[in-house]
Amino acid sequence: MSQDNHVTRRALLKTAGGLALVSGLSAPAILRAQTADVIRIGHLTPRTGFLGPLGEYAVMAIDLAVEEINAAGGMMGRKVEVLKEDSVNPQTASTKAERMIERDKVACIIGEISSASCLTIAQVASRNKTLFINTGGNSDALRGKDCQRYMFHVESQNSMYVKTVGRSFLRDGLVKGKKWYSLTADYAFGHDLLKVSKRFMEANGGQFAGDDLVPTDATDFSAYLLKIREAKPDLVVINLAGNQITNFLKQYAEFGLTFPVGGFGFDTALAWAAGKGNFVGTWPVVWHHQIDTPGSKAFVAAFTKKYNKPPENQAWGDYIATKIVAASVNELKSAESPKIIEHFEKGAKFDLLKTRQGYFRASDHQLMHEMYAVTALPADKIKNQWDIFTSSPAVPGPEEPLEVIAATKEENSCTFPS
Amino acid sequence: MSTILLAQQVLNGLLDGVYYLLIALGLSLIFSLGGIVNLAHGAFYAIGAYLTLIVSPWLGFGGAFVVAPVVVALLGVVIERLLFRRFYRSDPILSLLLTFGLAMVAEQGLRMIFGAPPLSYSIPQALRGQVFIGSFIYSFYRVVLLGVAAACIAGLWLLLQKTSFGRVVRAGVQNPDMVGALGISLQPYMSAVAALGIGLAGLAGVLLAPIYSIHPAMGQEIITPAFVVVVIGGLGSFWGVVFAALLVGLVKGVMVGIGYSAASTAAIYLLMLLVLLFRPRGLFGERITRFE
Numbered sequence: 001m002s003q004d005n006h007v008t009r010r011a012l013l014k015t016a017g018g019l020a021l022v023s024g025l026s027a028p029a030i031l032r033a034q035t036a037d038v039i040r041i042g043h044l045t046p047r048t049g050f051l052g053p054l055g056e057y058a059v060m061a062i063d064l065a066v067e068e069i070n071a072a073g074g075m076m077g078r079k080v081e082v083l084k085e086d087s088v089n090p091q092t093a094s095t096k097a098e099r100m101i102e103r104d105k106v107a108c109i110i111g112e113i114s115s116a117s118c119l120t121i122a123q124v125a126s127r128n129k130t131l132f133i134n135t136g137g138n139s140d141a142l143r144g145k146d147c148q149r150y151m152f153h154v155e156s157q158n159s160m161y162v163k164t165v166g167r168s169f170l171r172d173g174l175v176k177g178k179k180w181y182s183l184t185a186d187y188a189f190g191h192d193l194l195k196v197s198k199r200f201m202e203a204n205g206g207q208f209a210g211d212d213l214v215p216t217d218a219t220d221f222s223a224y225l226l227k228i229r230e231a232k233p234d235l236v237v238i239n240l241a242g243n244q245i246t247n248f249l250k251q252y253a254e255f256g257l258t259f260p261v262g263g264f265g266f267d268t269a270l271a272w273a274a275g276k277g278n279f280v281g282t283w284p285v286v287w288h289h290q291i292d293t294p295g296s297k298a299f300v301a302a303f304t305k306k307y308n309k310p311p312e313n314q315a316w317g318d319y320i321a322t323k324i325v326a327a328s329v330n331e332l333k334s335a336e337s338p339k340i341i342e343h344f345e346k347g348a349k350f351d352l353l354k355t356r357q358g359y360f361r362a363s364d365h366q367l368m369h370e371m372y373a374v375t376a377l378p379a380d381k382i383k384n385q386w387d388i389f390t391s392s393p394a395v396p397g398p399e400e401p402l403e404v405i406a407a408t409k410e411e412n413s414c415t416f417p418s
Numbered sequence: 419m420s421t422i423l424l425a426q427q428v429l430n431g432l433l434d435g436v437y438y439l440l441i442a443l444g445l446s447l448i449f450s451l452g453g454i455v456n457l458a459h460g461a462f463y464a465i466g467a468y469l470t471l472i473v474s475p476w477l478g479f480g481g482a483f484v485v486a487p488v489v490v491a492l493l494g495v496v497i498e499r500l501l502f503r504r505f506y507r508s509d510p511i512l513s514l515l516l517t518f519g520l521a522m523v524a525e526q527g528l529r530m531i532f533g534a535p536p537l538s539y540s541i542p543q544a545l546r547g548q549v550f551i552g553s554f555i556y557s558f559y560r561v562v563l564l565g566v567a568a569a570c571i572a573g574l575w576l577l578l579q580k581t582s583f584g585r586v587v588r589a590g591v592q593n594p595d596m597v598g599a600l601g602i603s604l605q606p607y608m609s610a611v612a613a614l615g616i617g618l619a620g621l622a623g624v625l626l627a628p629i630y631s632i633h634p635a636m637g638q639e640i641i642t643p644a645f646v647v648v649v650i651g652g653l654g655s656f657w658g659v660v661f662a663a664l665l666v667g668l669v670k671g672v673m674v675g676i677g678y679s680a681a682s683t684a685a686i687y688l689l690m691l692l693v694l695l696f697r698p699r700g701l702f703g704e705r706i707t708r709f710e
Contacts, residue, residue, distance in 0.1 A: 047534065053633055056534030186680045213680035219630050219639055220434055222560075223674035226426050229555060246536050246631035254541060254557045254629055256548045273631055275538030309533075385538065 039078045039335055041066070041322065042100035044093055044121060045111040045136070047086035050216050050242035054113050054267050054314045058135065059084055060307050061315035062110065065322035068302070075329040082322075087117050094120035101128045107335040108133065110321045113314065115139035115189040122151040126417075131337040133325065135317035138265060139192035140412045143364040147414035150337065152344055152365045154321045156286050158189075158196040159407035162264045164371040164395045165284035166200050169235065172282075174260055176205040178234035183224055183248065185241040186213040189265070193239045197264050199411065209233045214244060221251045229257060238263035238281070242270070249274035268312035268374075271388060277379040279388055285372050287316035287353070290391055295353035310386050316353070324350050355394055358402065364414040368402035370394035424675055426554050431671020432664050433560065436567045439663035440622035441644035442651070443574060444615025450591040450654045451604075451611050452506050457517040458497075459644065460637025461524035462616045466490050466623020467632050468528060471539055479542040483624055490620025491613040498612035503605070521637065528634040536633040545628075563625050570618065575656060577614075587611060591654050592704075646686050650693045652700025662701060665689070 043062050045055040066082045074080050083104055087093035093112070100106045101124065108131035112118045118137030125132035126148045134142065134153045143157050156164075169175050180201055184190040194211060201208065209231050212224055228236055236259050240248060245266070252261065253274075261281035268288055271279045289300050289310040299319065303311040311319070327350065328343050329335045344365070349357040358369035374389040382388050396404045441463060448456050469486035470479070477485060497520070505513040547558040578584035589597050590604045597604055622640075630636065643666060651662030666686050673682035693701060 048635055052635060053535045056529075212674065212677070215680065215683040217639055217642075217683060219636075220437070222430050222434060222557075223427055223671045224679070226423070226430060226555070227675070230420075230423050243536060243631040243633060247629075250540070250629055250631070251557075254546075254559060255555065256557070269535045273536035273538050273633075275540055278538075278540060 037078055038081050039075045039329070040104055040106045041080060041082045041325070042097070042104065042106035042109040043082050043084040043111045043318070044087040044096055044100070044109060044117075045084075045318070046088065046113055046117070048088065050244065051113045052242075053269055053273070054136065054242065054312075055086070057269060057312050057315040058111060058113070058318040061303070061311060061317075061319040062322050064303055064306055065319045065326075069322065069326045075326055075335060076333055080326070087112060087114070087121075090114070090116045090120040093117035094124050097121045097124040097132075098128075101125070101130050106130070107329070108325060108337060108340070110325065111135055111318060112137050114187070115142060115192065116187055118142055118151070119146055119188070122146070122148040126150045129337055131325075131340055133321045135321045136314055137189070139189050140196055140407055141188070141192050143366050143407070144412040144414055147364055147416060149416040150341065152341075152360055152367070154317050154324070154367050156369075156371060157366055157407060157412070158193045158264065159411060160366075160371060160405045161266075161284040162193075162196050162200045163405040165262060165264060165282060165373045166204070167395060168282045168373040168375070168392060169262060170204060172260075174235045174262070175201060177207070179207045179209040179231070180235040180237050181209040181228055181231045181233035182211045182237035182239055183221075184211055184213050184239045185244060186215050187241075189241055190214075190239055193264055196407075197237060197239060206235075214240060216241070216244065218244060219247050221248050222255070224248075225251060225255045225257060228259065229255070233259055235259070236261045239265055241265060242267075245270040246273040249278050249280065252280070253278040266374075267314055269314070271376070272312070272385065276382045276385070276388060279376045282373055282375045285313045285374055286369070287313050288372060288374060288389075288391060290387065291354065291372070293353060293355055295351060299353055320350075320352055355398070356402065361403065361406065363409070364407075364412070366406060368406065370396070370402070371405065422553055424672075427671045427675030428668060429554065430556075431668040431675075433556075433564055433667070434671055435647075435664040435667020436564055437622065437626060438640070438643050438647050438666060439660060440567055440570065440618050440625070441640055442647040442659050442663055443571070443656075444618040445644055446648045446651070446653070446656075446659045447587075447611050447615045448502075449648065451587060452502060452608055453510060454502055454505060454513045455510065455517065456615075457514065457641065458520035458524060459517075459616070459619050460639070460641030461521045462490050462494065462619040462637070463623040463626075463640055464528060464634065464637035465493070465524065466620030467539075467627040467630075467636060468532060468537075468623075469620070470624045470627040471532075471537055471632065474539070479545075479628075483621075486624045487617045487621040490623070491617030494612045494616025495609050497616075498609050502612060503608070506608070521641075525634050525637065532634065534634060536631045539627050539632055541628040557629075559628065566621075566625060570621065571660060574614070574618075578656060583607070583610070643686065646690045648700075650690055650700060652697075652703025654704045655700070655702035658700055658702025 045058045047055040066080050069080050085096045110133045113136035115137040118134045122132055132151045136155050138158045140158045184194045263283045266283035300310055328340050332339050344360045345362045347359045349359050352358045352369050354370045358367050361368050373392040376389050445459050466486050470482040473482040473485050541559045545559045549556045549558050647662045647666050651658035669685050670682045673685050
């Protein structure tokens, strides 16, 4: 405050801006020496930002999976070590993937939630001929025009989400001749999902009433709620992501709107955060903690014991991807990416903790597996903070091929770059 | 789009701006008097929200409404006494680094204690429901929120304009050396201003916990628009900040209303850019000797 210390507003603003830019970068990791008795896996997922809450489940799950794998003898008798980093944004994700592959010599990279970051990681992985398993990026484009030979998808594509929950909407008479209004997360995932949603709704006779793109950092939905109220839709379709979904649900209940709600993309943790009475509608999931199979029950029990809360769908993705890699490496007696990829492409079957086994479709590297539609329970039927929904039986049903919910060749086709 | 709907969006946008205001007023106060850009301000908002979760099971929302802002304000005093105080006279880059670090420590601390997944909290039963004015719908809770915010703004204005405390603070903003020469030590005033500003952020945390997602990074979400408000409003101007908060809310609301929701965030930055181009001191910014 003395006279010899001139602080200009310009300098302050510049400094503040500079700091904001720098905050995207992370602290340098410590250089790790190579040893022969350890196999390293890289794990990248957003741990901050609007997808951060989901990334945390991914981290908890891969830790649990690695712990179990090591307890069972590791991979080819070698101990598994997982390197975990916050992927932050597409640029940082690609830098960190590069570092994990080139410096830390990871056998493969597992993880991610943001479709935009999946793309940049996949490009790095392909350039370095290293396997990348996407556990949370949904966009069809990743399995279509942006598909890569070195990228596989445990997470379902948007088409699978849409066709799974779409069956529930059709059954409840919410599609044919009905007006639907949607809110869309304004980034790669949302844009892709809106396209797929429109295709499904149009094919089944739905009337598009309007859509609003919602910035990913939006917290207040009152302006959108007023528009929805004015449009009087028969179905509100929520194609949002991360914290957006929790904020929307809380405020939808606050404004007392009663139009049926559903979404084509969803994560259980966001419903838990919205809580009893605020969580409404019908939503698709790849997995949930109430699935009645021995595998799922064991996973839920182990996870709950370690972390004092049940796992959600993102936890399943990273857990199962790690287990798939371990099973394949042990079977092949090799951790080389080209060999694992060949194994996957040949249609190897994997236990996914569900009633049926699953496999990667060779044409686009999408995991073929069962999905579920969950419906919010009314407040008076809810007994605890976790069991707040009921689930449909597995989709597709036991008599149908797993591929019926996936995008067809006409809808989304992939030509791997050579 | 109908005129009525547009009118609804204008009104809603203005009301929306009030939430930023509670954060921005504290930021502006601490900035004006101490020259500290408090990047940790959002963290205190997050702490206020988490305290609401802790206190509510025992004292209810009403209890949290009283306890949480007081606890956050006391935390503010401690931070001012131990940390801010050492940086009033140093290069602003140092206090920026300090508060940037504080924000990270606070966010990571919340993550370690409560976990990264968002936690659930709902509007208390007594404050639920909707208010209808003609065809305009509004949530009853937000009407209450608006009342509380308006009371805070009025109280703060009276404190700054009509009391001897306020006179010293305003003099300290304009010319701290002259205040010192008159034999008034600004130190206790700085502690009080930090308590007020940071307590207001805590209060905002309590008020928004029932309607926003509660997660460790929630402070980051609110701090950026709050900074934009302070920059647009102008340094040292109470009504400038109030006006800018309403303006930012209005611009965001109307952008959504007319169908340009994707650009609603970009629009407020564009607004800030325009204001800085034509009025570098902000819309109502006063000429403050030591910042020129």
